[in-house]
Amino acid sequence: MTSAPDPSALDSIGNWPVDHASAAIVSASGETIAAFGDSGRIYELASVTKLLVAHAVLVAVEEGAVELDTPAGPPGSTVRHLLAHASGLDFTTDEIRSAPGERRIYSSSGYEVLADTVESATEIRFADYFAEAVCAPLGMSATALTGPAGHGAQSTVADLTRFAAELLSPRLISPQLHAQQTSVQFPGLDGFVPGYGRQRPNDWGLGPELRDGKSPHWTGASNSPQTFGHFGQAGTFVWVDPVLGAACVVLTDRPFDAWAKPLWADFNDTVVREIRTMNNIH
Numbered sequence: 001m002t003s004a005p006d007p008s009a010l011d012s013i014g015n016w017p018v019d020h021a022s023a024a025i026v027s028a029s030g031e032t033i034a035a036f037g038d039s040g041r042i043y044e045l046a047s048v049t050k051l052l053v054a055h056a057v058l059v060a061v062e063e064g065a066v067e068l069d070t071p072a073g074p075p076g077s078t079v080r081h082l083l084a085h086a087s088g089l090d091f092t093t094d095e096i097r098s099a100p101g102e103r104r105i106y107s108s109s110g111y112e113v114l115a116d117t118v119e120s121a122t123e124i125r126f127a128d129y130f131a132e133a134v135c136a137p138l139g140m141s142a143t144a145l146t147g148p149a150g151h152g153a154q155s156t157v158a159d160l161t162r163f164a165a166e167l168l169s170p171r172l173i174s175p176q177l178h179a180q181q182t183s184v185q186f187p188g189l190d191g192f193v194p195g196y197g198r199q200r201p202n203d204w205g206l207g208p209e210l211r212d213g214k215s216p217h218w219t220g221a222s223n224s225p226q227t228f229g230h231f232g233q234a235g236t237f238v239w240v241d242p243v244l245g246a247a248c249v250v251l252t253d254r255p256f257d258a259w260a261k262p263l264w265a266d267f268n269d270t271v272v273r274e275i276r277t278m279n280n281i282h
Contacts, residue, residue, distance in 0.1 A: 009270040010036035016263055018235065018254040022157040025271060028245035030165030033278075039158040042142060043251040046232030047194075049145070049153035050111055052134055052163065054083055054207020056126075057114050058173045058181060059133040065121040068180075068206070072117040073110060076100045079117065082110040083206040084185035089113070104191025104202040108150030115149035137172060138162045151232070157249050160238060164247035167208075167228075167240045181206040182228050182242075193217070194233075195256060208240075216261070220268030235260060239268070246275045 013021050013036050022037035045052075057079065060066050068080040077087040077100040088098040089107040097105055115126040122129055127145040135143045140159035146152055155163075170178045184203045191202035193209065196216050203210040208228035211219050218231050219239050229239035235252035248271055250264075 009267065009274050010034050012267060012270065013037070013250070016252065016254075017259050018252040021250065021252040023248070023250040024157050024161045024164075025275070026161050026164045026168070026247040026249070028168050030162075030168070032161050033246075035157070037157070039161075040142065040156050041251075042154050042156055043236060043253060044232075044234040045153045045155055045236055045251075046151050046234035046256075047108070048155075048160075048230050048232040048234075048236045048238055049149070049151050050108075051167075051207055051230045051238060052143070052153055052155075053111055053115065053130065053145070053149045054181075055163075055166070055172065056130045056133045057083060057118055058177055058206060060118045060122065060129070062173050062177060066118060070117065070121075073113045074100060079114065080185060080206065082107075082114045082117075084204045085110065085191070086186045086189060086204075087113075101186050102189070104186075104189040104204060106192060106194060108148065111150035112148055134163075134172065135159075138166055155251075157251055160249040160251070161247075164238060164240060164249055167238075168242070168245070168247055182208060182210070182226075184210060184212075195261070211239075216265070218261070218264050218268075220265055220270075220272050222269050222272045231256065231264075237264065241272070241275075244272065244275050245279065 024032050025034040027033050070079045072079050073087040074096045081087040081100045085106050087110050088096050088100050089110045119126040130145045143155040143159045182205050190200045199214050203212045211227040212225050224243035227241040231237035233256050235254045235256050238249050240247040
């Protein structure tokens with residue numbers, strides 16, 4: 001029987017310089033094993049949106065509406081390039097800054113192209129497709145895409161624990177597609193992780209950022225290299241560590257800045273340590 005970790009990890013969020021925060025740790029079975037704050041409070045997700053939107057795109061791939069190699073974005077770019085930030089598109093505009101597959105250029109505008117591509121293929125407004133493909137089957141009733149596909153979703157910790165459980169053990173996409181989702185796409189590409197500088201390489205999957213050996217990083221130094229997830233400018237993050245068999249969701253209402261970098265790294269190391277103790281992992 002799994003027991004909850006020492007509450008000190010999540011309780012430490014109470015000392016963060018934020019007005020509101022909510023958090024949860026999720027086990028491999030999808031059980032919430034620890035929580036902090038109001039799990040029903042709605043927060044802006046900022047770029048954590050990309051994790052959810054990417055999952056909706058992968059559902060569209062499973063349904064045959066689009067393929068990973070469907071052309072989308074700049075000439076030579078595909079759905080796969082856009083999901084992995086390898087299309088060459090600028091961060092926020094339609095400017096082409098490199099040829100596809102040459103650089104890892106983090107691009108919110110690329111996710112807007114993905115949304116348009118799925119919308120065109122399905123003839124369903126993307127926000128509605130997103131709701132039908134991801135939110136409804138996972139019971140995420142408080143989650144909605146109310147703005148751009150790169151950063152415009154709102155959600156709660158309660159909903160994102162359901163999504164984190166999906167990322168730990170997917171039922172909306174196949175194991176084969178999930179393996180691609182969480183493995184390096186276009187290996188060897190350098191690029192910047194916003195707020196954390198240039199990474200060599202800056203590995204990315206089909207939506208999730210891959211931790212690998214990145215340093216500095218927003219996850220803990222003790223998170224396994226297989227850890228994947230995303231953080232958002234709204235002061236939000238979700239990570240999934242398949243080696244630990246657990247995930248962590250943290251939502252706040254203070255934009256990411258210098259306050260977050262040391263707190264997040266130390267917090268995540270404490271969470272990992274307590275999960276290891278709980279699961280008797282050495």
